[in-house]
């Protein structure tokens with residue numbers, strides 16, 4: 001079972017940074033699309049070394065892509081599933 005992590009501290013700051021980046025990505029994508037170049041969020045993530053599986057937040061997105069997967073609750077605090085693809089770092093882990 002995946003490790004449950006609270007969306008606080010480093011995860012929260014990564015999540016907020018990812019949201020900001022999401023907006024930049026959207027603008028970049030419209031520019032790229034207008035220029036006739038294929039541009040997906042995955043392309044953007046790759047170009048920046050970011051994990052596209054979790055939108056660089058370090059916590060797994062829900063299967064439907066909306067919100068995060070909750071694995072358990074710590075009282076009132078939801079614990080989210082740490083992204084297995086990047087180990088919760090939000091960055092592409094290069095196989096070495």
Ligand SMILES: [Zn+2]
Nearest residue numbers: 051054083086
């Ligand atoms: Zn990830």
